[in-house]
Amino acid sequence: MSDIVGSEKLLREFAPQIERTGKTGKLWIAFLIVVICFGWFALYWQISRGHIVTGMRDNVVWGVYIVNFIFFMGISYAGALISGTLHLFHAEWRKPIIRMAEFITIISLLIGPCFIMLCVGRLDRLPNLILFGRIQSPITWDVIAISTDIIGCILFLYLALLRDLGKLRDFAELKVPAWRKKLYKVLALGYTGTPEQQLRLKKATDVMAGMVIAIAIIVYSVLAWIFSVTLQPGWHSTIFGPYFVIAAVYSGTGVLIVAMYFFRKAYHLEEHITLQHFVNVGVIMLVLGAFFGYFTFSEYLTKWYGSEKNDEQLIQVLLKNYFYLFILSNYVGVLVPLIVVGFKKFRTIRNITIAAGIVVIALWLNRYLIVVPTLETPYLPIEDARETWQHYSATWVEWALTAAGAAMFCLLFTIGSKLIPIVQVSELKEEPIEPGDIYLK
């Protein structure tokens, strides 16, 4: 087939990347494994000694774990939205970065839910969620939505991978163990790129791209509703659904840019991922950042202006105890990307990456400031002599498991890039554009 010959050059270029791992790569993987092992130890510590070893107490019952859960679910959304939308709009420039976005989606979707489990007091009773599930509970909505999302995203990623898997199978020069060749063969499902197959694949990918966007919006809204259906002063807000969706994609674009930067360095992709890609994704990030700033502003403005007793109390705590975090997450995290990407002279790869890094941190903090201060300012004042009962601060157990989650993310990302080229090798222009394209004509 002609397209298989066409991408041989690319495959040859990426072959070393998947054939062997260098010394730095091995060290990196070893480091990640050490961090993950420490996380396992922390988990053992938590299970054997009870949740008392975390910073969570009766008032702040959800802490860093839930923040991580929202965060990872959020970045998963970026891949879905970016790759789905760019696919539907036939954006040609997406090719070198789309696989990264899809990897981010799948990996964070697998890690995110683990964090909510860390927060559950009785892991042994998790089957109860299915055995005695109540559809009235937002947690049940979440279970349904997330499992649908995982299946949808894996299908979408798999469809997008199919052509590359076919090429890896047919690429005779690839020096990998026999089991991996076999793996490519099985996974390629006999795809050879006949016009009929191409058309079918295109149709399926189109359908899944649309579905994945819709499912991701639902998943993130459901996640927001877990908070906003309660009567808590900082959570009981009508804009939480769209606010969370925007914040999610925003943080996801940040993670994508950071990933682009590191993979570009590690695998020498300078030729494929150029400044133009950083600017393009950066502009998406800028637009989302503006929306995020707008939502944040209206959320806090209405609370502050109305100054209902409990809202006022919350704002006071935010500005008093969390002042720097508040400024960093809601001002710096919005303004820096606006300035860096907004003005042409600041647009360098390094600057955009730094801005993206700030966005990632700011958005994690944003979730922290949504979860923790609200729980520290309940309707009835906290009257407890124990300091840990009044103020939440995460313990080493929680940080160790957070680090383990981040390490797991990096490890799976690294392993993924060792199995499949991090840049799509099949040509996009080989994709047939149907006369009656499924969503766009």
Place this chain on the structure above:
Amino acid sequence: MENKKKDDNNSRRNFLKLGLLAGAGTVAAGTLLASGKKDSGESGEKIKVLTTSGEVMEVDKNFLTLAPVGRVESHQGIPGRKFVMVIDLAKCKNARKCVEACQKGHNLPKGEEFMKVYLLQDSEKTAPYWFPKPCYHCDNPQCVSVCPVGATYKRSDGIVLIDNERCIGCKFCMTGCPYSTRVFAWKPDKEYEINQPYSPEKSVPGVEGTVSKCDFCPDLAREGKLPYCASACPMGVIYFGDIDEDVVTNGTETFKFSELIRDRSGYRYLENLGTRPNVYYLPPVDRQFPVERGLDGLDEETRKRFDNTPFVEKLKEKEIKK
């Protein structure tokens, strides 16, 4: 009603329901447990009991303990009842006997309190007051709505209970409750290790990694007794009763609920949240004690709880000025 639930009995605990015939006379709830495996030693003293099928049996005294209602039965409320509590803030002086009795009755570790006493002050110029807070057993309970596994439920008698053997410990109910009523068992505790069959009606024994809270003591109600807090209060602050029968009592005084609420301007806390609590408060008017009396005789740890309240901060300022 008791008979038809026979098949649902929890096989693990090997229930045998018996009505007491001889012995101490009548037992209100009429549920007794004969458990053959717990104590091997027989006392030799036999007691005649009536089984649910109407047969008279002789059982050794040591094999008889009062059986709490099982998990399945605890989902049904006590028929014809609708429980209500009235708390008279004018009489409360933070004696904390309600807390102590509740802790003891429910075998709770220190620091895990079903009943809490707050020192509240609604605004700067208004008077501070002591505010005992049990679970409100709301008619529109947020906690029940959000529970993903039905581990917390509302019964026909108005009581909201938790099944600690089903709870997964997600703590969503704790964020759902606007009154900070629920507590979590953060660590394994020796208080939880008592040899007693678990019953949601007793909330005993506690289960690590699950949520629990004030249960309105339905096990005591079945015996015609007041909850631990109500009977322990030396001031008679806490009235318990039935809203349909329109009667509440603190053990010494009995009132018509509707008249008490009308004459004393009873209200419910944070009515605007729409949770429709079943606990009413009588405002702290014509008080029997000055509010600072509540700070007397407290142990160090308990006293420190109120250090950050505006009232205590003001007291300290005054002392420093002197």
